[in-house]
Amino acid sequence: MSDDTAPLTPMPLRVLAGRIAHEWSTRSKIFDLPNARIWRPDADIDLGIEFLGRPCATPIGPAAGPHSQMAQNLVLAWLGGSRLFELKTVQVIDDLEIARPCIDMETIGYNTEWSQELSVPASIDEYVGAALLIAALSRWEPLAEHLGPDPGRHVFDMSVGYDLAGISTNKVAGFISTMRNASAVIERMRTELASVPAMAHLADVDLDPCIADTLTLSTFHGCPPDEIHAIVTHLIDVHDLDVIVKLNPTLLGIDTVTQILHDELGYRDLQLRQSAFDDDLTFDRGIELIEDLSAYAAARGHRFGIKLTNTMVVGNHRGLLGDDPMYMSGPPLHVLASTLCDRLATALPGRLAIPGHDGDIMVSFSAGVTRSNLADTLAMGANPATICSDLLKPGGYGRLAPMLRDLAGTIAADGCADLTSWRAHRQEAAVAEGYASSCARHVAHVRSDGIEAYHLDGNSKLPRSVDHDLDMFGCVACNFCITVCPNDAFFSIRTPDGSGLEARQQYLVYAELCNECGNCLGFCPERGDPAMIKPRLFTDPELFAAREGQGFLVIDGAVVDYRGDEDSARIVGDLLASPTGDPLGGAGR
Ligand code: SF4
Numbered sequence: 001m002s003d004d005t006a007p008l009t010p011m012p013l014r015v016l017a018g019r020i021a022h023e024w025s026t027r028s029k030i031f032d033l034p035n036a037r038i039w040r041p042d043a044d045i046d047l048g049i050e051f052l053g054r055p056c057a058t059p060i061g062p063a064a065g066p067h068s069q070m071a072q073n074l075v076l077a078w079l080g081g082s083r084l085f086e087l088k089t090v091q092v093i094d095d096l097e098i099a100r101p102c103i104d105m106e107t108i109g110y111n112t113e114w115s116q117e118l119s120v121p122a123s124i125d126e127y128v129g130a131a132l133l134i135a136a137l138s139r140w141e142p143l144a145e146h147l148g149p150d151p152g153r154h155v156f157d158m159s160v161g162y163d164l165a166g167i168s169t170n171k172v173a174g175f176i177s178t179m180r181n182a183s184a185v186i187e188r189m190r191t192e193l194a195s196v197p198a199m200a201h202l203a204d205v206d207l208d209p210c211i212a213d214t215l216t217l218s219t220f221h222g223c224p225p226d227e228i229h230a231i232v233t234h235l236i237d238v239h240d241l242d243v244i245v246k247l248n249p250t251l252l253g254i255d256t257v258t259q260i261l262h263d264e265l266g267y268r269d270l271q272l273r274q275s276a277f278d279d280d281l282t283f284d285r286g287i288e289l290i291e292d293l294s295a296y297a298a299a300r301g302h303r304f305g306i307k308l309t310n311t312m313v314v315g316n317h318r319g320l321l322g323d324d325p326m327y328m329s330g331p332p333l334h335v336l337a338s339t340l341c342d343r344l345a346t347a348l349p350g351r352l353a354i355p356g357h358d359g360d361i362m363v364s365f366s367a368g369v370t371r372s373n374l375a376d377t378l379a380m381g382a383n384p385a386t387i388c389s390d391l392l393k394p395g396g397y398g399r400l401a402p403m404l405r406d407l408a409g410t411i412a413a414d415g416c417a418d419l420t421s422w423r424a425h426r427q428e429a430a431v432a433e434g435y436a437s438s439c440a441r442h443v444a445h446v447r448s449d450g451i452e453a454y455h456l457d458g459n460s461k462l463p464r465s466v467d468h469d470l471d472m473f474g475c476v477a478c479n480f481c482i483t484v485c486p487n488d489a490f491f492s493i494r495t496p497d498g499s500g501l502e503a504r505q506q507y508l509v510y511a512e513l514c515n516e517c518g519n520c521l522g523f524c525p526e527r528g529d530p531a532m533i534k535p536r537l538f539t540d541p542e543l544f545a546a547r548e549g550q551g552f553l554v555i556d557g558a559v560v561d562y563r564g565d566e567d568s569a570r571i572v573g574d575l576l577a578s579p580t581g582d583p584l585g586g587a588g589r
């Protein structure tokens with residue numbers, strides 16, 4: 001990792017659209033996602049849900065985080081079948097310094113990430129740009145056979161943080177109002193789309209100027225309950241929004257969390273901090289808050305929901321990440337969040353909108369959701385199930401479509417044709433087995449002995465490694481650096497015949513899309529950091545000049561300047577000029 005981290009620099013919509021068209025024609029991929037991993041709805045199984053009353057054609061999507069930060073991330077998630085997008089949290093401090101690396105997915109999953117790394121105006125451009133690209137791709141003829149006749153409705157859900165003072169600023173208020181009516185931004189984006197020959201005819205595609213009118217509140221760990229109450233009422237009264245409040249797993253109390261993580265699941269290395277519990281909402285106060293806010297929203301004609309859960313604060317016992325504490329996610333968080341869901345449902349009888357309770361408080365769920373537990377998570381009543389840790393594993397966004405195919409298969413195998421009736425079927429089955437609800441049944445399952453998927457024993461194996469130092473050209477070509485990167489910063493080029501290079505593929509990275517999160521470093525089998533060792537391409541002369549270390553400035557598909565040796569510059573130039581070469585098709589900023 002470099003000492004000074006490069007700022008993320010999004011590619012303009014015009015470049016992204018050109019990349020889509022060029023990659024599709026030369027590689028049958030979009031942002032490195034192969035056509036076989038594009039979700040095509042099953043005409044016989046309706047996976048649709050309602051999110052705060054708005055229809056979503058599938059019940060999954062990226063959780064607010066690295067997969068919902070940039071336009072290409074959102075497009076990738078949509079292609080994989082996501083139809084609910086929790087946009088990355090926007091806050092008043094929009095020039096964050098985050099210690100790197102900030103993602104450690106080698107085992108269960110830890111991070112020290114925070115909110116959007118882009119400025120508020122740049123965030124708006126990414127979110128609105130993604131909405132326009134998705135609308136255009138829905139109608140783009142080459143994708144029709146892969147998407148099917150109707151890709152279905154989707155919802156963008158805003159997220160803001162972290163306190164009332166920040167949320168009340170003009171900057172954050174302006175973000176919310178622009179997302180509610182983005183007409184001016186959309187018009188600017190349409191002009192960019194019109195300049196891309198393969199997409200120009202879609203520049204006037206239908207797009208609702210209201211990009212988002214729901215919001216998930218992210219609060220600091222330790223945010224006082226009165227502050228949460230004040231923020232939610234502000235969002236309802238001032239911004240006329242339906243709101244979800246993200247809750248912390250600390251609501252379970254330190255005794256229960258210790259029992260689950262240390263005693264039941266075996267994660268005795270996890271350093272829980274009493275202060276994290278002392279500062280956070282207690283369970284009883286949390287119940288009062290949910291009741292109060294639900295009543296407040298209902299009295300004003302708004303919907304209200306809770307999200308389970310935020311990550312769990314733990315000490316940095318692994319020493320890989322650049323900050324302390326760090327935030328735990330993955331399988332053990334799934335057990336905590338499921339347990340919390342069951343406890344809240346029991347303490348709020350008839351209030352949560354989950355099977356067996358059938359209330360009106362929607363439960364959004366984001367905690368260690370995977371292909372193997374998605375169906376059980378949805379059977380609990382999760383609406384939607386959003387995903388982060390699993391998408392940071394090899395396969396990345398390509399893991400989404402198989403999840404949905406499995407889900408559709410499970411629903412069909414149970415003799416149902418839609419998610420809603422299947423949930424009722426699963427609830428009946430759970431009651432017949434003696435459980436109060438599907439949720440209680442799932443909790444009993446994930447906390448029972450011998451379930452390796454959640455236990456330390458099933459989550460302690462490190463990624464595979466080989467005894468070889470990573471070189472700029474040539475490697476074992478596992479493709480992991482491409483798929484684990486949330487920003488699609490990496491790409492590959494087939495090694496041209498007669499080049500003299502070893503390996504069938506060469507890997508290169510758009511340095512401007514890399515925030516040095518460290519995820520590719522964690523999964524690369526060779527010794528070394530792919531994001532620093534593989535050729536680092538720049539498309540912006542100023543950014544190229546501002547950086548140090550090896551790098552290649554690429555304009556119109558050709559290397560026009562470089563730092564490093566002449567041979568490497570020649571090889572990069574040859575690779576970009578080869579038949580499947582430059583993914584941008586020669587487009588530049
Ligand atoms: S290239 Fe690697 S370090 Fe950079 S953003 Fe992608 S995964 Fe993170």
Ligand code: SF4
Binds near residue numbers: 523
């Ligand atoms: S750089 Fe590492 S992660 Fe990327 S393809 Fe090569 S060996 Fe795999």
